[in-house]
Amino acid sequence: MTSKLKLYQDWKFKLSAYQMVLSLLDIDRITVAPPDGNAYRDERTAFLSGELFDISTDRGMMEILQEILSDETLNRDLRKEASLYYKEASDIVCIPRDVYLDYKKLIERSYLIWLKAKYTDDYSLFEPLLREIIESRKVLIGYRKSDKPLYDEMLNDYEPGSSTAFYDPFFETVKERLLPLIERVSKAERIDDSILHRYYPADRQKAFTHEFLLPFLHFEPSWGYQNETEHPFTSWLSQNDCRTTTKYVENDIVSAIFSTIHETGHAWYAHNIDPRYDGSILSYGVSSAMHESQSRFCENYLGRSHAFWEYCYPHLQDYFPAELGEVPLETFYRAVNLSTPSPIRTEADELTYPIHVLIRYEIEKGLFDGSISTERLDQTWNDKYREYLGIEITKASQGLLQDVHWSSGDFGYFPTYALGSAFGAQFYHRMLQDLDVNGALRSGDYLAPISWLKTNIHQYGASLTASEIIQRVCGEAFKPEYYIDYLENKYGELYGLD
Amino acid sequence: MTSKLKLYQDWKFKLSAYQMVLSLLDIDRITVAPPDGNAYRDERTAFLSGELFDISTDRGMMEILQEILSDETLNRDLRKEASLYYKEASDIVCIPRDVYLDYKKLIERSYLIWLKAKYTDDYSLFEPLLREIIESRKVLIGYRKSDKPLYDEMLNDYEPGSSTAFYDPFFETVKERLLPLIERVSKAERIDDSILHRYYPADRQKAFTHEFLLPFLHFEPSWGYQNETEHPFTSWLSQNDCRTTTKYVENDIVSAIFSTIHETGHAWYAHNIDPRYDGSILSYGVSSAMHESQSRFCENYLGRSHAFWEYCYPHLQDYFPAELGEVPLETFYRAVNLSTPSPIRTEADELTYPIHVLIRYEIEKGLFDGSISTERLDQTWNDKYREYLGIEITKASQGLLQDVHWSSGDFGYFPTYALGSAFGAQFYHRMLQDLDVNGALRSGDYLAPISWLKTNIHQYGASLTASEIIQRVCGEAFKPEYYIDYLENKYGELYGLD
Numbered sequence: 004m005t006s007k008l009k010l011y012q013d014w015k016f017k018l019s020a021y022q023m024v025l026s027l028l029d030i031d032r033i034t035v036a037p038p039d040g041n042a043y044r045d046e047r048t049a050f051l052s053g054e055l056f057d058i059s060t061d062r063g064m065m066e067i068l069q070e071i072l073s074d075e076t077l078n079r080d081l082r083k084e085a086s087l088y089y090k091e092a093s094d095i096v097c098i099p100r101d102v103y104l105d106y107k108k109l110i111e112r113s114y115l116i117w118l119k120a121k122y123t124d125d126y127s128l129f130e131p132l133l134r135e136i137i138e139s140r141k142v143l144i145g146y147r148k149s150d151k152p153l154y155d156e157m158l159n160d161y162e163p164g165s166s167t168a169f170y171d172p173f174f175e176t177v178k179e180r181l182l183p184l185i186e187r188v189s190k191a192e193r194i195d196d197s198i199l200h201r202y203y204p205a206d207r208q209k210a211f212t213h214e215f216l217l218p219f220l221h222f223e224p225s226w227g228y229q230n231e232t233e234h235p236f237t238s239w240l241s242q243n244d245c246r247t248t249t250k251y252v253e254n255d256i257v258s259a260i261f262s263t264i265h266e267t268g269h270a271w272y273a274h275n276i277d278p279r280y281d282g283s284i285l286s287y288g289v290s291s292a293m294h295e296s297q298s299r300f301c302e303n304y305l306g307r308s309h310a311f312w313e314y315c316y317p318h319l320q321d322y323f324p325a326e327l328g329e330v331p332l333e334t335f336y337r338a339v340n341l342s343t344p345s346p347i348r349t350e351a352d353e354l355t356y357p358i359h360v361l362i363r364y365e366i367e368k369g370l371f372d373g374s375i376s377t378e379r380l381d382q383t384w385n386d387k388y389r390e391y392l393g394i395e396i397t398k399a400s401q402g403l404l405q406d407v408h409w410s411s412g413d414f415g416y417f418p419t420y421a422l423g424s425a426f427g428a429q430f431y432h433r434m435l436q437d438l439d440v441n442g443a444l445r446s447g448d449y450l451a452p453i454s455w456l457k458t459n460i461h462q463y464g465a466s467l468t469a470s471e472i473i474q475r476v477c478g479e480a481f482k483p484e485y486y487i488d489y490l491e492n493k494y495g496e497l498y499g500l501d
Numbered sequence: 502m503t504s505k506l507k508l509y510q511d512w513k514f515k516l517s518a519y520q521m522v523l524s525l526l527d528i529d530r531i532t533v534a535p536p537d538g539n540a541y542r543d544e545r546t547a548f549l550s551g552e553l554f555d556i557s558t559d560r561g562m563m564e565i566l567q568e569i570l571s572d573e574t575l576n577r578d579l580r581k582e583a584s585l586y587y588k589e590a591s592d593i594v595c596i597p598r599d600v601y602l603d604y605k606k607l608i609e610r611s612y613l614i615w616l617k618a619k620y621t622d623d624y625s626l627f628e629p630l631l632r633e634i635i636e637s638r639k640v641l642i643g644y645r646k647s648d649k650p651l652y653d654e655m656l657n658d659y660e661p662g663s664s665t666a667f668y669d670p671f672f673e674t675v676k677e678r679l680l681p682l683i684e685r686v687s688k689a690e691r692i693d694d695s696i697l698h699r700y701y702p703a704d705r706q707k708a709f710t711h712e713f714l715l716p717f718l719h720f721e722p723s724w725g726y727q728n729e730t731e732h733p734f735t736s737w738l739s740q741n742d743c744r745t746t747t748k749y750v751e752n753d754i755v756s757a758i759f760s761t762i763h764e765t766g767h768a769w770y771a772h773n774i775d776p777r778y779d780g781s782i783l784s785y786g787v788s789s790a791m792h793e794s795q796s797r798f799c800e801n802y803l804g805r806s807h808a809f810w811e812y813c814y815p816h817l818q819d820y821f822p823a824e825l826g827e828v829p830l831e832t833f834y835r836a837v838n839l840s841t842p843s844p845i846r847t848e849a850d851e852l853t854y855p856i857h858v859l860i861r862y863e864i865e866k867g868l869f870d871g872s873i874s875t876e877r878l879d880q881t882w883n884d885k886y887r888e889y890l891g892i893e894i895t896k897a898s899q900g901l902l903q904d905v906h907w908s909s910g911d912f913g914y915f916p917t918y919a920l921g922s923a924f925g926a927q928f929y930h931r932m933l934q935d936l937d938v939n940g941a942l943r944s945g946d947y948l949a950p951i952s953w954l955k956t957n958i959h960q961y962g963a964s965l966t967a968s969e970i971i972q973r974v975c976g977e978a979f980k981p982e983y984y985i986d987y988l989e990n991k992y993g994e995l996y997g998l999d
Contacts, residue, residue, distance in 0.1 A: 020545035024522040040742025047518035244538025
């Protein structure tokens with residue numbers, strides 16, 4: 004076994020080297036790479052992805068992985084790690100190479116057509132592709148020869164252990180309790196957020212971000228670097244090399260601020276994982292929902308709290324004395340927490356956000372159980388927005404063409420966004436028992452809640468499952484009620500509801 | 502042969518993929534990568550370098566390369582390309598792997614010790630390492646079993662076809678004709694360049710660079726990207742993906758400007774090479790001197806010309822109205838062409854620059870023929886600076902510890918810096934016969950000289966040798982006299998010498 008474990012460690016290292024360069028190529032492409040060089044880079048990136056594919060699905064190594072898995076004398080982390088690698092490899096290796104490559108090509112093609120369809124507001128362009136992708140996904144998942152329904156397999160890919168049986172009651176609760184709340188809020192007096200939409204020059208926003216906000220968030224240049232892109236994201240080469248981006252919007256003072264808090268939340272998760280896991284599959288974080296729970300935790304539970312702004316707002320005013328000098332903290336705090344139904348998920352407020360996800364979940368489920376068809380899917384989409392949020396979608400670009408996910412075959416991902424927020428609420432409830440979160444934020448101590456997250460969640464990486472972590476931290480299983488309670492309390496108070 | 506050529510093309514492509522990611526890792530490390538992530542990245546970068554090493558020295562491919570070389574039915578470019586790959590591989594493959602790896606480790610170690618020695622101004626720290634590097638280089642080159650003297654082998658590595666027999670008369674001419682000129686200039690009335698050293702805020706310099714200078718130089722965002730680093734450099738992933746850097750110095754208005762013109766000169770060379778050579782060894786440029794000839798051509802022959810500033814100076818004044826608004830063009834032009842002996846090569850003016858190189862050439866030659874020892878080399882160095890430039894070096898950091906080259910074993914590289922300037926002068930002389938260079942610059946047309954360089958030099962990449970290009974463009978062999986004449990005329994005029 005010793006020599007096999009040596010082979011395994013070498014294989015892991017090799018895998019991590021290719022993953023590192025592919026991450027870097029991706030970061031570089033999105034941030035600064037000159038576009039005329041894309042074709043050259045892409046050809047070679049595809050070649051290196053192929054190398055990574057061959058390494059990760061090496062048959063000899065898969066046998067070793069199985070041996071590790073079945074050797075109960077080995078330590079828990081090692082076997083957990085091997086099981087994750089094995090799952091990843093076996094999900095791909097069962098697919099014939101030509102089928103897999105055809106699918107990759109379909110995805111490349113469909114991305115461009117989705118872009119065009121979105122740009123021209125024409126769902127009919129994208130519809131045949133969407134149908135083809137769904138059919139291909141069914142075929143691909145079929146090779147796994149799993150007993151589970153197709154959509155459950157996909158949900159499980161992003162959120163291990165999840166299924167429609169897990170998500171259904173969650174979204175049922177969201178629907179039952181949040182839709183009435185949203186209705187009540189929409190009838191209450193509207194919060195005026197016009198002060199957020201004055202003209203805020205990008206260079207001063209950038210100065211605030213780099214001189215105050217990033218240092219306040221302890222996003223240190225020694226392990227983190229922030230750049231600018233059209234769509235903010237976080238990526239990392241290792242736990243001490245985290246890259247985030249933001250976007251400065253000149254008629255919105257909080258867009259870059261909240262995206263910065265959100266993305267550095269992902270970065271903190273990656274940075275805080277036990278160093279023993281660096282470069283291993285255990286360093287990726289437990290699941291999509293768990294990662295999203297951390298970024299949204301930072302953005303919403305911390306970043307949109309009153310205490311956060313008690314400390315930070317005077318600093319923001321210093322950078323924008325003419326624009327905000329006379330605006331009271333209270334006005335600003337209420338403005339950043341305005342809730343109002345809107346068509347775009349990524350711009351949605353904390354309260355209406357899960358409804359956007361609910362709609363996508365219901366549609367994905369229907370697309371895979373056959374109860375919803377891609378034909379006239381734009382109508383289905385618009386009907387749901389009318390029914391749940393009371394808004395009329397008039398353009399496909401603001402409707403079902405807004406998100407990139409389906410064009411790249413990522414079905415089953417959306418639900419993790421809402422689940423992440425719900426995980427976050429349960430953690431927040433627990434954190435408040437351990438820590439004077441608001442007191443810490445009020446005194447400018449952002450590290451206190453981050454340290455709590457590190458100790459209780461981040462450090463474990465993927466060595467525990469999401470439910471194991473929740474059970475360990477909260478002493479009980481996941482409960483969506485914490486999330487709903489939090490939203491009810493927060494928005495009840497903000498909008499003066501009884 | 503057809504199937505072998507297919508194997509060869511696949512091998513070239515593979516090689517180019519690894520080279521691309523290694524370049525990107527290097528660019529990233531120097532520009533933005535968080536330092537705490539270095540160790541993780543370096544381990545994996547070393548692994549990928551090993552992969553590249555194994556691919557580039559593949560024995561089976563070396564046999565195919567030899568077959569290509571000896572097949573006279575194949576086209577010239579293909580055989581030239583194969584010969585360059587073969588030379589590169591055979592120079593390494595003759596070295597036993599452990600000897601090669603030991604050398605790599607020595608270089609890594611010596612770099613850090615050089616840094617420390619430079620920082621503490623203590624040559625004695627670095628001396629044992631320098632001795633060891635020289636001995637190792639001798640051993641390494643010895644494996645080639647070449648008939649040539651060691652230093653000739655090294656000169657030839659950077660400048661194919663060169664040798665001491667080639668450089669000796671060149672530097673003899675430099676010495677004979679430039680030393681007296683420098684002496685005369687130093688006795689003439691000193692040019693006042695104090696206006697260059699007022700306070701010039703970095704953000705306004707940056708605005709000038711990005712809003713005016715880079716567009717003026719036609720360094721387009723579609724194929725080029727400029728960043729900032731301590732030491733400006735140029736690197737490229739492909740001809741349509743060129744990365745340069747600069748450094749903004751707040752008490753020097755021209756430092757960033759000339760480094761930008763210099764580095765984009767390298768970038769233009771890489772960008773203009775025939776697209777058929779992209780990704781091949783033929784795309785690297787003919788030689789170090791030829792590359793340097795292009796960057797220094799842009800920096801000096803174009804960038805320090807009167808015509809260049811006739812167009813650009815009013816734009817610079819627009820960005821610095823308080824600092825330069827009242828300063829006449831003539832004062833500015835003379836200031837950027839001030840010549841005065843100084844200890845640091847990279848900060849030297851156009852006239853004294855080749856003397857810095859001459860000193861290094863004489864020392865390197867002596868170190869390898871045994872006439873100069875590493876012991877008390879600081880004294881040898883300082884003696885030469887006193888003799889040739891009339892200056893006293895009081896600190897090793899301003900003396901023989903100033904350059905990184907020797908710590909990384911790069912002997913034979915320095916001479917290409919001076920040779921590049923001399924190539925440039927010969928090209929410039931020829932260009933003036935084809936093109937109204939000054940008229941073009943005066944009207945803001947920087948592309949006219951660049952197009953000439955593309956047609957006559959850049960496009961060929963390494964498919965021709967430096968001497969073939971010079972012969973083809975200038976209708977005669979390389980002659981150092983053009984360089985000396987240019988300097989005599991320019992500085993004679995500037996300093997009012999007869």
